[in-house]
Amino acid sequence: AAHQTPPFAGQGLCSGLRDAANLAWKLAATIRDQAPATLLDSYQTERAPHLRATIEMAIMMGRMVCTTSHWSAFLRDTKFRIGRALGKLPSGPPGYPPISAGMILAGSAAAGRYFPQPLSADGLRLDDHLGTGPILMARDDLASPALAPFAAALEGWLDAQGAEAVLVRPDRHVFGTGDPDRLRAAWQAAMGLPVT
Incomplete structure (x- = not known):
């Protein structure tokens, strides 16, 4: 995948890596006859909104930092001062859709979001234990x-979703949350892949 995006958010390479992660597990499943070729059709549907939001953010950031007009810079800075005084400035990076x-699994809590990457007390990542x-x-x-x-981090996450279980895709997006048997059945119906 190749995207034309301004460099201001530093997300060009990151977007390409997200694209590759999205496609890799789908291609592997399709090539191994573990999923129908129509699975690949989900790439555009899944990635386009996220990428559009990322590009729009980069354009907005570029417009803000590349202002050459003294009047425009004064207006921008005044808006920031007012926003800061009113407590209306964002407290962190923008959320991507x-x-x-x-x-x-549409309709289940956290479906489509990135699954968290908690660290153990000795600094190991959850992904190091999950496989691919x-x-x-x-x-x-x-x-x-x-x-x-x-366990503590995962239980806290499940509590926040009000869920008994979570099924995480190979690209570490949440397929869905809810009852484990329902999740397994929904995944197998969609993919035909064994769930570990």
């Missing part, structure tokens, strides 16, 4: 040796 259609395939994690699984170092 989650996947809203495609290979997700889809993963179904239920509350009962949190005591397993692979997940125990992350």
Whole structure:
């Protein structure tokens, strides 16, 4: 994938990596006859809104920092001062839209969002324990040796979603949350892939 985006948000390479992650697991499943070729059709649906938001943010940032008019810079700076005084400036980076259609269980909490990457007390990442395939994690699984170092963070995340389980796609987006059996059935119906 190639995108024309201004450099101001530093998201050109990041967007390409997200595209590659989205396509890689879908291509692998299709090539191995573990999913229908129509799975690849979900790429555009999933990636386009996120990419448009990223490009629009970069354009906005460029317009703000590349102002050459003294009057425009004065207006920009005044708006910032007023926004800061009123407490209306954003407190962090902008949120990018989650996947809203495609290979997700629409209507379930957190579907289409990135799954968190908690660290264990000794600095290990959750991904180091999950492997590269889809993963179904239920509350009962949190005591397993692979997940125990992350149990508190994962349980807190499940609590926030009001869910008993989560199914995470190979690209670490949330397929869906809810009942583990329902998630497994929905994933298998959509993909035909085994869930670990």
